Amino acid sequence: MASVADFVRRFLDRPGSVDLTPFQRTVERAGELEAEVRERAELRAGEVGTPEFCAVMREAARRALGQRPFDVQLVGMLAMLDGHVAQMATGEGKTLAGALSAAGFALQGKHVHAVSVNDYLARRDAEWMRPLFEILGLTVGWISETSTREERRDAYTKDVTYAAVSELGFDVLRDRLVTDPAELVVPAPQVALVDEADSVLVDEARVPLVLAGAADPGTAVPEMAALVRRLSRGYHYKVDQEGRSVFLTAKGTDTVEKALGVDLYQDPGVVTEVNLALHAHALLTRDVDYIVRDGRVHLINQSRGRVALLQRWPDGLQAAVEAKEKLPASETGEILDSLTIQGLLRGYPEICGMTGTAVAVGEQLREFYDLKVAVIPPNKPCVRVDEPDRIFATAEARQEALLDEIDAQHATGRPILIGTLDVAESERLDEALRARGLRPVVLNAKNDAEEAAIIARAGAQGTITVSTQMAGRGTDIRLGGRPADDDGTAGDPEGSVEESTESDVDESTERTVADLGGLYVIGTGRHDSSRLDDQLRGRAGRQGDPGGSVFFVSGEDELLTAYAAGESLPPSDPDGVVRHKRAEELVAHAQRVAEGVNLEIHRNTWRYTRLMEEQRTHVLELRDRVLHGDAAAEALREAFPDRFRELSETAGTDVVEQACRQIVLFHLDRCWTEHLGYLADLREGIHLRALGRLNPLDEFNREAAPAYRSLLDEVEQRSKETFETADVTADLADQGLKRPTATWTYLVQDNPFGSDWERILQRVAGTLKRRRKK
């Protein structure tokens, strides 16, 4: 029996994945109904999940978009409707499958939030799929960063709302500051359908969304920036192996103390300024970690290779970088509230998603979200040739070989896509290629806007495209490409069209390129997660096209120096290539270490934020009761019956009730902000508790819970004080709140010292190694 064999195979290589057989059967039967449904004048979907439903959805897509969904897309749709994460390869038509399942949920009367990775994709998908929703009698809306509050509120009333995950989170956060129920924007969460699920649910989940307000002018100190510029690395300060932290040496401390004329370690304020300046100077590199555009510092999102418009460094680091670049300091704020993407999405009773690479994070999806992965087979089998890594001892040898390879491949006319790890590298490569007389097109964080157009042409004969991270770029590369004048924003970026009306891709050019071997993808180094490698590879060989991919790795890559420190590659052959089997193992090992470290960071973030999220939920409950009812007035009336009566007589009960509400809300928000500050402080040094044989996480929770209890007392006390003294008829809202900004967090490891055992073993190992060397 085929299904039994299938079951065994699934069990053996993909534990935790979903059995597709029932879905496939449904879709098969839907195929039989196809002709009959085509005749119908009106499309009624019937019960969701039945063969008839599938047939109707297929017909709707055909009529509205001119695209007939493949069987596999319908299977993907059913898997998502069942609450799984569908893994579909690039170019298999995820967008359409996602829209179909969004429609399926909406037809059950639920509001669907289609979560995408960025504004561009949210808008594009919403507009592109609009006819499909309309033909089914559904409404669709989208939200982008520039949407006004009214536009947002309007979009959320639609059956299906497309939005970037950060916008969704910010709306939820902003809602928590309103003082009038009518100003609320986001409805109660029902269904979240997540595009690029691995990226959103796993990679982004580490970064909390932060709502900041009450802006101070930035506190950058240009003198500090000037001071640290004079220090020299290795003598005055040192950077640790992983390149994550920097610290002054004794010499450096002397120099700084002399220059500033202070005793550095008596005053934490000055040390902090010096440390921040040093961090900005030594650890953050222009064009790798950030770019300077229009006189402002913009962060680069490492896992996307894009400018992260809304992200800022926390706690004064942004200002320090601005001082380093001699720019005026931008405003800084105080954290009013924060929310992790994980906390946000777990608030949805139903959640599903789709991505090209889910299996690798299947275990994490199960652990953190209770989601299973459904592996949808491709419509046509993938014939891409993935060559083994080419490993070089030095970055120099790699660069040389890389350029030669590009030259050689380009000579045949085959289109080449080169994926680089950062912006600076993409520019270096561009220069080197131009020096050889080639004409590459560069796509990086600096020219995001032309993205769609560049990608659309990347499959044309003889093009060389150099791009940073391809994950989450949404558009895929068609062989033969499109003419240069195509506007590249609308139309059909995600392929999978059988009855395509597109005429701009010439059949014959496509065949020519295919004959050359299709798109050739070259990675200039392995990423620190195999998923990102796969995303890059996946750009070639879409829809059964031919294609190839290869990675050029060097022993000097950050992946190897940071995560396989202390181990060296086997010696290279005279031509600089390392052919020993151990080299491959080492690269794979380094990547697994990197993945392990990131998983640990994710898990820790979640462990430490879980209590905070619970407290946050509780605060919001209280807030809701104050906002929508008169809990505040009741409480204050009970505390001061005389004053309450007195005030009501002079100003009217309504005014007093409103004032009570404002007073309590203000203090609640204020105390929460202070509580968050306290938690951040506590978190920073909690790992030291491990030195006293205490579990840092337990200690954190044991301190955070009483702190929250005292917060509630504090709210009570302050509210009473204000009520007693304040003039309730005057304007209480003297606290202007600034537009929220997102920040980037950095994390302190849970227990960097290791357990007792690890410490003992480290010492023993250290001694052994020293002996061996002698």
Place this chain on the structure above:
Amino acid sequence: MLTAITRAFRTPDLRKKLLFTLGIIALFRLGSVLPTPGVNATNVRLCLDQAQAGDSNNIYGMVQLFSGGALLKLSVFALGIMPYITASIILQLLTVVIPRLEALKKEGQAGNAKITQYTRYLTIGLGVLQSTAFVALARSGQLFPSCREAILLNQDVFTIVTMVVTMTAGTAVIMWLGELVTDRGVGNGMSILIFTQVIAVFPAELLNIYRLSPFKFVVVMVVGVVMIAVVVFIEQAQRRIPVQYAKRMVGRRMYGGTSTYIPLKVNQASIIPVIFASSLLYLPQLLVTIFGNSQQPNAVIEWLAQNLVRGDHPVYMATFFLLIIFFTYFYVSIIFNPVDVADNMKKYGGFIPGIRPGRPTAEYLSFVLNRLTAAGAPYLGVISLIPIIALAVAGASQNFPFGGTSILIMVGVGLDTVKQIESQLQQRNYEGFLR
């Protein structure tokens, strides 16, 4: 502490966890008294009584303590958690030596899962080895040298194999039970199981004392409770060295850093020095057993037999005390390396106010630590000596149940578990003025 537990029982998911843990403990105890097939349970009891009446200070002392008396009963769980603990220690040591294991360890969760898997295989291996050894001892009558009864019902190969298989399977089940507690119960599974075995012998031994003399029973109980109180007090005692992190500008607010500190414990070394010292003191006993029978008495052996074998001899006590103090300093110097701590703090931007990061910080830390250990080491010594002194004073031959090791284990595991419960209790019943 009691309020924490009652509150925990009122919280549904914690109640579930606690009941689960208690259920596992009950199962574990059941297996510890259930005789292995093929064992003559009546004879074993007879022999045990004889052995207890005789010299209790035998070679299996520590193992017997960790197995809660199950070992000599030859029960299904006779081997207890020792094979698993030994296997974990061996694998941890191997990670230093074998590059492949070292690589796995660095790969985080996925790698550690594999190492755990190897640990389990090794546990089974050790289980087969140890159970074979014990069954062989039992078969040849060497388990209770002074007892003439036959411990096994019969001696054929089938019975022997059944016994070995049963005990090995028991070991595997214990390993599983421990992991279940860690996953779904409260506390660390292995510690909870050790805790269970350590206190499991209390009722029987206390009953023994009570039968002999109710007055002695009262004295023992009072001494025991006082000791537990003292141990709880000192185990919690810590010197907090304030630390400030200077990597973030947090507006104009300053939190004084009251919650950021290094907690240096008075007893930073915990129980390990006592275990080292008592293991070392088994050596003379072993030497005397091996060489003591020779016809010409050796002067050294003679001296050892007189001074270092009997627990109530002053030389023995003094040696024990001094060894504990030595091992406390030794172990603290291994697990708390002030230079590493200072380096780590420097790396993450932390400092002790008024003291420069790096070497001055390390010097300050080791200064404080040495003075703390000066109090902590004698404390450990005294706690460990009390039962021995009590034996000498009372002149009683039976076991004194509140042994130093037992109390230290009991209090240590107890405190950890209660702290974990408290941490999970968190909130649920926040009350404020908004209703």
